[in-house]
Amino acid sequence: MKQFLVFVRKEFYHVFRDKRTLLILFGLPIAQVLLFGFALTTEIKNAQIVVVDYSKDVATQQIITRIAASPYFSLDREVLSYADMERAFRRGKIKCAVVFPPHFNEDLLHGHKAQVQIIADASDPNTDRTLSNYLNAIIGEYQHDLNANIPVPYQIKTEITMLYNPEMNGSMNFIPGVIALVLMIACTTLTSVSIVREKEMGTMEVLLVSPFRPLYVILSKAVPYLALSLMNFTIILLLGVFLLDVPIRGNLVLLFAESLFFILSCLSFGLLISSFTSSQQTAMMISMMGMMLPTILFTGFLFPIENMPWPLQVISNIVPAKWYYSIMKTVMLKGLGITAVWKESLVLVGMTCALLAISLKSFKIRLA
Amino acid sequence: MTDKAIVCKDLCKQFGDFTAVNRISFDVNKGEIYGFLGANGAGKTTAMRMLCGLSYPTSGEATVAGYNVYRQQEAIKRNIGYMSQKFSLYENLTVRENIRFYGGVYGLSDSQLKEKGVELIERLGLGKEMNKLVGELPLGWKQKLAFSVAIIHQPTIVFLDEPTGGVDPVTRRQFWDLIYHAADQGITIFVTTHYMDEAEYCHRLSIMVDGRIDALDTPAELKRKYSARTMDEVFYALARGAKRSAD
C-alpha cells in the first residue's frame, strides 16, 4: 500500500509539473461552458433579410414595418431588383427575401387574394425553415388582423407548459453534454498518452520489472487523472449553477457516483488505446480526433439521436457517453432518482466493467 | 587566419542567478584532439552548446573556425560537425537514408553523396545493414554511424558530447580509431568524456569544476603537476573540491 502511494505521488508530480497542459485541461471546460452558454445558439436573431417591393402600397408598407420590427429579422438593406437580391444571396449577405408583386393591396382588397413570395437560403435547411416559419407567422398575423372583426366559432385553445425549463434556458441541454465531452477527451487522451509515453521512452519496462504488480502501475497512473477529472466535473457543475443558472435538482451523491463510473470507463478506454498503439502521436490522434465527433454526435446534445438512421442509433448505444448523458439529464435536470435511471446505470456500469476487463487483458497480452 | 580552431576568452553563461559557465578561457589548435572533461553538471555541455551556436553566451568572447559565436552562428554551423549526448539520427530512417539526408543538408553534391556514402558504409562495415532502420542497430554501431555522419561534410571542427556513453570497451576502441582517422584528415576534435582512459588519448585537455576550468595541459603534464599516476587521480584531486552536486 505504501509503495502504491509512492507511485501515485510520482504520477501526480508528472501531471502537475506541466503547467501548460494543466492550464488547458481546466481552461478547456471553462471555455466550452462560456461558448456554449453565451455564444452558441440555434436561436435566430437579426437574420439579414431584404424586401423587393414592386407594389409600394399601404399593405406592403405595413407588412414591411412588421418584419422590420421583429427581433428575428434585420432589414437594413435596400434592394431594388431581383438581380441584386440574387447576388446578395450568393455572397451570403442575406438569409431570406420577401418579394411583393405589383398591385398587392389591390389584389388583396378587391380580388380577396394576393400573392407574396418568400425566398430563403436553403443551403442551411434549418435556418431556412425557421425563418420561413417566422415570416409566415408575421404575414398570417397581418391577415388575421385584417379579419379581426369577423368572429370565429368553435375555437380550440392550447395552453402550453414548458417542463423542467420554463425560462427556456439554452444552457440546460448542453451542460451535461459538455461534461461528457470534456471527461471523455481529457481522460482518454491523458491515460493513453501517459502510458504510451513511458513505452516510447523505455521507462515502462523499468516499472514493470520492479516488484510492483503491473496492475498497480496502471492504477497509480489512473488515480491522478481520476482526481483531475472529478475536479473538472465539479468546475463545470459550479459554472453551470452559478454562471448559467442551470439547476441541480437531483441527488448530488448519485451524480458523482455515476460520473465516477463514466470516468472509469473513459480511463479504461484510454488504457485500451495505449495497448494497441506505440507512439504518442497515434494515441493522441485516436483519442482526440477519433473521439471528439462521435462524442458530440452520439450523446445527442447537439442533434437528437431519434433523427438518425437506425444503424447509427444502434451504434450510438455502444458509446458510454450516450448513457451517461441521458443519466445526467434525468438526475440533474429532472430531479429523478436511481429508480428512473437504473437501466441506464446498469448499462454504464456494465460497459465500464467490460472496458476495464478488456483493456487490462490486452495490456497483459501486450506485455507478454 | 590563425592556426587556432577555437579561441575562447572569459566565456560566461548564466541562467537566472545560476552561473553555468564561469569565465572560461582556452584555445584549441587546428588538428588537435582536445579533451573537455568535468563532472556531471560542471557545465561542459552548456559550454559546448555555446561554441556550436546553439545558445548565446551571456558574456565573453569566442570564435570557432574563425567565426564569432554571437553574430556568425550560421557560418559556424557550416564548418562544424556535432554529435550530441542524446542519439540524434532518425531512428525511423535507414542507415543510407540518414547519410543521404545529413550529407544533403550540408550541401554535398549527388556524386559526393554517393562516394561518401559508399566509403562510410565500407569503413564501418555496415554493408549488410545499409537498408535497415537505424532504430534496429545496436547502440555501438549507432554511435559510430552518428560520428561518421557528423563529419560527412569534412568540417573544420567536430564537437563530440560524451560520444561513447554506454558502449562496450571494444567498440570504444574502434570509436577512437575513427576519431584518430578523422584527426589525420585534419579535422579538429573537441570531445567530452567521463572515461579517463579516453582522456589519455587526447593531445591536450581541460578539466571543468563548478563552471570554471581548473586545469589545462597535456595529460602527461597534468599527471606530473598533480603528482598522480593516472588521469583518474588527477580528476579526483580536482573534482573533490566541487561544490555543485552532480545531476
Next chain:
Amino acid sequence: MRTLKFLLEKEFRQIFRNKSLLPILFVLPMVQLLIMPLAADFDIKDIRVAIVDNDHSSYSRRLTEKIGASGYFHIEGFAASYAEALRLVGTGSADIILEIPPQFARNLVKEGDQKVYLAADAINGMKGSLGASYLTAVLTDFNNDIRVEWMQPQKMEPQPTIEIVQENWFNPSMNYPFFMVPGILVILVTMVAGFIAALNIVQEKEIGTIEQINVTPIKKWQFILGKLIPFWLIGMIDFTIGLLIARLVYGIVPVGHIGTLYLFLSVYLVALLGFGLLVSTYSDNQLQAMFVAFFFIMIFILMSGLFTPVENMPGWAKVISHMTPVTYFIEVMRMIVLKGSDFGDIRTPFLIVLGFAVLLNAWAIFNYRKTS
C-alpha cells in the same frame, strides 16, 4: 532549394513509414465523413407524444389519429393520467404530453371554445418549442376541419387572404447533408492537418533530433517549409477524397468552379499548418502541443458556424468567430459548393485567409529558434 529537397525526402519517408499513423490520416476522417452527416440532423421528425385522453370521444380519437399521421409525431402511448404521462417524459420515453379534457367535444359545441393542455420537455429548448409549435399547428388544422364540418358553408364570408409562395434556393429539397457534408469535410481536414502539424516539430524536440538539425546550416524557412509541404499535400489529398465521397455517397456536386475551391483550400491549408507549426514551436512536449492545438481547434470548430450559425452569435462572439480561419473556409465552402459563388464573391474571405497564412507562418518561422 537542394536542402529543401532533402528535407522533403526525409519527411515523406517518415510519414509513409509510420504504418499506424497513415490510416489515421486517411481512413479515419473518411469514415467520419461517411457517418457524421447522417447523424448531424437538426430536423425534428419523430417527436414522441404521450396522450392523456380524458374525453374518449370520436373527435378526440380523430385528433389523435391526425397527430399520428402528420409525419412529425410518433404516438408513444396513452396515459391514464397526467402524472403517468409525466413519468414517461421523466424517463425520457416521451417528449411532449397532450392532455384532452373530459367532455372536450361536447363542450366545444356547447360553449364555443375549449382548452387542451400541452406540456413539452424543454431541457432541449429548441426541440421543446418546435414540438409544441408543430403540435399547435396540427391542432389548428384539426380546428379548421371541424369548423368547416360543423358550420354551414354559406355562413363563411370570403375573407382577404394572402397566399404565400415559398421558394427554397440552393437546396430546394431541403437536404440536410447538403449543408453538413461540406462543413464536416472542412473540419476533418482541419483536424488532420492542424494536429499533425502541431505534433511534428515538437516530436523532433522530444526525440532530440532537432538539436542535430539546429547545428546544420539548414535555414529556418527551409525547415518550416520542409514540414509544411508534406502536410499540405496530405490535406489536399484528404480533401479530394472527401469531395469524391460527397459526390458518390451524398450526390453533392459543387455548383461553383472547383478551381476556385482548390485555390481557397491551398491558401487555407497554409494558414492552418502555420498555426499548427506555431503551436509546435511553443510547446515542450507532444502532449502539451496536442492539448494546446486541441483547445484552439475546438474553439475554431465551435465558433465556425458548423453547428450553429455565426449570425446568431452575440457581437463579441462574432468577433472571435471572424478571427478563426475555419469560419471563412466553411463559409466559402458552402458558398461555392451550394450556391455556385465565383471568385468575386469570395474575394474578401480569400484575402483574409491569405493574411492569416502569411502572419501565422512568419510567426512560426520567427519563433523557431536555432539558437537559444
